[in-house]
Amino acid sequence: MTQLALxxxxxxxxxxxxHIGAGQGITAKDLAAAAGITEREVRAQVSALREDGIAxxxxxxxxxxxxxxxAELETTVEYLKGRALHSLRLxxxxxxxxxxxxxxxxxxxx
Numbered sequence: 339m340t341q342l343a344l345x346x347x348x349x350x351x352x353x354x355x356x357h358i359g360a361g362q363g364i365t366a367k368d369l370a371a372a373a374g375i376t377e378r379e380v381r382a383q384v385s386a387l388r389e390d391g392i393a394x395x396x397x398x399x400x401x402x403x404x405x406x407x408x409a410e411l412e413t414t415v416e417y418l419k420g421r422a423l424h425s426l427r428l429x430x431x432x433x434x435x436x437x438x439x440x441x442x443x444x445x446x447x448x
Contacts, residue, residue, distance in 0.1 A: 343386075349373040350383040354394060354404050360413075363401030 353372045357364045366377045373380065384402060387394045393405035395414035405411040430437040 346373070346375060346379060347383050347386055347390075349375070350380060351387060351392065354387075354402060357401075357403040359406035360395070360400045360403060360410050363396070363403040365401045369402055 350369065350373050353364070353369055356362075364372070366380050370377045370380045373383075375383070380402075384394050384396065393411050394402060395405045395410050396402040397414065397417055403410075405414070426440060427437060429435075430440045433440065
């Protein structure tokens with residue numbers, strides 16, 4: 339990881355540490371302004387923080403926040419799974435491959 343990427347991630351995390359719990363969510367626009375980055379970079383850094391195991395939650399209604407409870411984390415996990423499934427359905431339709439077959443192909447080791 340480059341120093342710039344680490345600095346961006348740290349900047350986003352520093353802002354999010356002031357937003358604990360769904361009631362304290364911050365919009366991507368406001369998070370970007372507070373961190374001095376673009377909204378696109380916010381999304382990239384939130385993904386990176388999640389990959390690092392930081393419980394960054396978010397939904398269009400609540401904004402981004404760090405989970406205060408396991409229920410908040412579970413709600414975000416369900417939201418992300420729903421988005422992933424929607425994307426897989428679209429891929430299935432575009433390729434004309436039935437969803438179960440497409441998912442099966444994703445599991446094949448090549």
